[in-house]
Amino acid sequence: MIVAKKKPLEEIIETLRTYGKILILGCNECVTVCEAGGKKEVAVLASALRMYFMNQGKEVKIDEVTLERQCDHEYLEEVRKIVDQYDAVLSLACGAGVQFMAEKYMRTPVLPGVDTCFMGVTQERGVWTERCQGCGQCILAWTGGICPVSRCAKRLFNGPCGGSTKGKCEIDKELDCGWQLIIDRLAELGRMDDYEKLMPIKDWSTERAGGPRKVVREDVR
């Protein structure tokens, strides 16, 4: 899923300082799974903000809605009839959702309530780790199912580097060396011969470097 984390409360308060009618908009998918922007988090944030403004002596209307997703037109349409009641929307969706909301409701300020971090997995409850950087040309078949782009700090294609120590990355003792993981996996799969094959130079044009990306399926348009 897309993993995000809650923005610090102080930062959110600062962003909402000048508004009197706020809608806190959650998302039922990725940010719910990583416990950053789902219905529960919306409720907690709304309650905290109401009390904050009450304590400041300000009368602020704070409402809560959680949509199924904020990255599809159909779901964002569900708030069309109510959005004009608010002078700002704080969206707890990932960066994609916040932007899509802002594109749809151009006259309403749409503000982010979470920091979107990466595409990853739930390692264990409360811990989410990165797995994919969306390079656009998946090579997992050659590296035993472990990605050198997202799991090697230097995205080496012929790693590990000389800084790998006891299976951990040179930049962080808690961080697994991506290439150690790949080697271990190739060994388990009996494919250490693959290790010696030189991985060709990557075509990064399908990654961020190539510019904002698009996927089109003509057959379903």
Add this chain to the structure above:
Amino acid sequence: MRLQYPSSIRIILLPCTGKLDLIHLLRAFERGADGVYAVGCMEGACQYNSGNLRARKRVAQAREILEKIGIGGDRVQMYNLSSSEAPRFVEIAEEMTRKILSLGPSPIKLARKRMAA
């Protein structure tokens, strides 16, 4: 044992403090509570294994939020005791009451009164 405890305490029964969610704590304050405390089983003796441990973390989260919004983290507290410790229950009730009295009414309670007027 028919021990007396302060009448300002309102008890809400739960099957386990693990059932207590962060939002319950916050809503209590939003509605004007001066203080909230959770009383769970002794750590290691939770009927449901780790409900009381989760409650402790949620109480800690509530503290942090209350502190940040200017209400004061001391108004929320977690206690652990075994169900046979009636005198301790009274002790906790009295301790919490004393603390809240010294902190004064919750700013939210005051704000609500002002807004209603």
Add this chain to the structure above:
Amino acid sequence: MTSEAKTPSRLEKILRAGNLAVTSECGPPRGTDAHHITRKAALIRDHVDAINITDNQTSVTRLCSLASCIHLKLMGVEPVLQMVTRDRNRTALQSDILGAASFDIFNILCLSGDHQKFGDNPKGQNVFDLDSMQLIQTVRHMRDEGKFLGGDPIELPPRMFVGAAANPFADPFEIRVPRLAKKIAAGVEFIQTQCIYNVEKFELWLKLARDRGLTEKVFILAGVTPLKSLGMAKYMKNRVPGMDVPDEVVKRLSGVPKDRQAEEGVKICVETVQRLKEAEGVKGFHIMAIEWEEKVPEIVERSGLYPRPKVD
């Protein structure tokens, strides 16, 4: 290995003639004063065949390796351009290779580079468009095919003797020799190893390389660094990733009074060189004495590697 030099590199000629080569290293300054480099180079120029210039080592911003190498060329010293892939994309890498070649810099050491987290710009981006092995392939491609990576021909292709680093002491040990094999397959012609204190482990790595015939395909220069003090030994042992300093070495230094530790460190270095001179597959030495360059002549002489061979 063919005995015909493919480039005008002095280092290559010395190695192909069957001599033990000696290289050393200089770190550029964190400023614009080139004297910093030329002074150090002057100290050691007669005792080494070529001098490496590090490339923003440890990700700390310094005078660039390319400019430093040009300063060396201008004083008649043979440079080895170190190039990391951390800071430059393939356009800049190829461009700098052309730049170096235009100044008749004939040696390049291809590296990935330490992560920027260690340096003075931990918030900066890193590039890693290519890794070190792909950079080796790139230089060979530019030299031997005379083409850019994109396919266009190069007007007057660069002639460079291509090197890389090897670390017999990094984890995991099992792939250290396969990595050497990979670099050779990528086209590397000489290797400089991480500095050696655990001679036995190095000899094991060398033996495994020999068994695979790799020592016939690449010139291996054994890296050595004289220890200045017990403190330095402990630091290298505990705080530098991929460094193996055995307890015996630490013990040896601690058994000597503080004012004699530097002398003992040089002694250990010389002993290591003398022992490895006999090792089959070792074709030279890379003496890294950063900020202690004045010891290099002594180490070279005491190791019986002076005078350096003359080549045209």
